[in-house]
Amino acid sequence: MEFWHNRWETEQIGWHRSEFNDMLLKHWASLGLEAETEVLVPLCGKSLDMVWLAQQGHRIVGLELVDKAVQSFFEEGGMTPEKDIMEGHQRYVCPPFTLIQGDLFALEEHTVQADAWYDRAAMIALPANMRDAYVEQLRRQTKSGAVGLLITYAYPQHEMEGPPFALHDEDVKRFFSDGFEVEHLEGIELEDERERGLSSITLSVFKITRI
Template identity: 40%
Template sequence: MDASFWHQKWKENNIAFHESESNPLLIKYFKELSLAKGSRVFLPLCGKTLDILWLLSNGYRVAGAELSKIAIDQLFADLGVEPKISRVDQVDHYSAINIDIFVGDIFDLFGKMLGLVDAVYDRAALVALPESMRKRYTAHLKEITNKAPQLLICYEYDQSLMEGPPFSISNEEVNQHYSDSYDLTLMASTNLTGGIKGKCAARENVWLLTGD
């Protein structure tokens, strides 16, 4: 699964993964990160998620990484904000008051470019990546955010019944990626209404990752 897959999704507006409202699990569990207002939250592979508006509206600063320029142009249009755009190495930096989005390959984004991160909110990144990329992604995420605490949302289902994305991420796999750097708490595990794309039953798991 390469960059062209996601570029085509956005070009065709084939974005069923985009939610039409802020994620209720973010709203319910974000407080568990115990962040002060003004804290900076990083959203990897953020798209044009309305979760960004929720975070900004609740007094937090936002940083994000996204492959698609189309998604980020739409994000800022939806926010009604005109970003300042600059080039940093291989990445385009879209910036405005309290928001920085880095457009390009997340593996081209480094900690010095990203800046301070107080917490990570991963709803759409880990589940979007095939197994062959997930170990590299989680190691990179820990490095560029200095192992900032995370709120992580995953799906768990029988992968043989449907190809991802979103991919199934077992509790065991979450532990494999993160238990060396965090204390892991499974905050919630619920049946996903309608399953994955209406094709198979799934559970939606909410993880809190804090310093070990």
């Protein structure tokens, strides 16, 4: 956790994008959600994708460890949120956004009851040994029938130190094998990313349904 605090403190946030994610724009409609539904964005940082999701009519609940990230999201969006404490976490509210600041893994069951979730740079930000607990938290913070969009990268892990940590398609199916249905929507070889010295890197997009 110190790692993430340091990253935000020193502004080493190379994952942050000033544009909406193209895979989100391309695949979100395939989740078939009504506009006025609640979308959970775990490990949200100050992602602008939350703004796009709000533009589609959704209520957004972001979960983020680092206070500076949460404050930057509202400041940079010209918003002044109300602040309170909820179950030991700080909660910032400026409709349609609610950002809960604190450790995702310490969140009580059903604190959030989302209809959907969006995972870009969240599950891949966590090492393999934290991923079962992450999937369990998704289950605890969503309604039965909830759907998620998951974007992953897969590369030979020994060729680069994470994060992002590699997450292979077969591992996604394994992590979500109990109580979820997994649909692979797209997979692409990323030629440009090979400049990082990786022998191969692929991006995958999944639709995941909580049964």
